[in-house]
Amino acid sequence: MSLQFLTRTAVLLAIALAVQWLRLPTYFTGPVVNAVLILATLFSGIWSGIIIGCITPVVALLMGIIPPAAIPLVPLIIAANITLVLVFFFLDKANRYVAWIGSAFAKYGMFYVGLRLLLHLFGVKLPAPLLLAFQIPQLYTALVGGLTAVIIARYLKQRMD
Template sequence: MQDRKPIRWLTRTALLLAVALVVQSLRLGGPYGQLITGSIINGVIVLAVSMVDMGAGIAIGLLTPWVALVTGIMGLPFMVPFIMVANSTLAIVYGLFKRRHRLLAAFLGALAKYGFFVLTTNYLLSLFGKQLPPPAVATFGTTQLGTALIGGMLALFIADTITPAQRGGGQ
C-alpha cells in the first residue's frame, strides 16, 4: 500500500489555508476587523502546527501575507516579508515548545512574533530606508501581540475539542 502521509499533510494544510484565506477575503473593516482577522489567521497557524506539523504552520504563515498583497488587502507591500517572518516565528516557537506545555508555547510564540515586529518597526525598516506612520506602528506592535495571543488560545480550544479520531489519531 502506498504511503498516504504526504497526501494527508497536503490535504490538512490546504484545508487550514483555505480557512485562513476565506477569513482574510472577508476584508472585515471597522474597529475590530484586524483583531478578528488577525486572531483567526494566527489561530490557524497555531492549529496547523498542532494538528499537522511545524511545516504546515510555516507554509500558511508564508502564504497568507503574500495572498493579502496580491489581492490588494495589504497596503504596505514592503512589510510582507517581515509579516512572513513574524508568522513563521510564531509557528516555529510554538512548534518547539508545544510538547512541553502548549499554553506556554502559545504565549512564547505570540511574544516572539511581537518581539520580531518591535525589532522590525524600530530598527530593521530603517536599514531599508522605510518608516511606518504611527498608526501602522501600533498595528504591528501591541495589536499583533493581542491577535497572536487570542489566536493561540482559539487554536488550543479548537484542538482540544476535536476528537483524536477526527484529528487522524494525531498523525
C-alpha cells in the same frame, strides 16, 4: 508529502484565505489566521504552519488588505508568522499553554525588532497609523489566536481519538 498533509494544509489555508477575503477588521482576521497557523502546526506539522504563514501575507497584499505602503513589511510578517510556528512547535513539547503565550510574545518580539530595523537601519518610512497596526495589535491577535487554537485543538483531539 502525504495526502493527509496536503489535505489538512489546503483546508486550513482555505479557511485563512476565506477569512481574509471577508475583509473583516484586523481584530477578527488576525486571531483567525494565527489560530490557523497553530492548528496547522499541531495537526499537520511544522511545514504546514510555515507554508500557510508564508502564503497568507502575500495574498493579503495582493487582495489589498495590506496597503501598498506596507510592502516592506511583508517579509517581516512572514518572519513573524514563522517565528510563531517555530516557537509554538518547540515549546508545545513542554507545555501547550507556555507554547501559546511564548509564541505570541516571540511573534510580537519579531515584529518589534524587525520594525525597528526597517525604520532605522534601512530608512523605511511608514505612515503612523500603519506603524501602530504592526505593534501591540500583533500581540493581541497572536494571544487570542493562540488561545483559540489551543481550545479548538483540545476539542478536535477528543473527537479524533
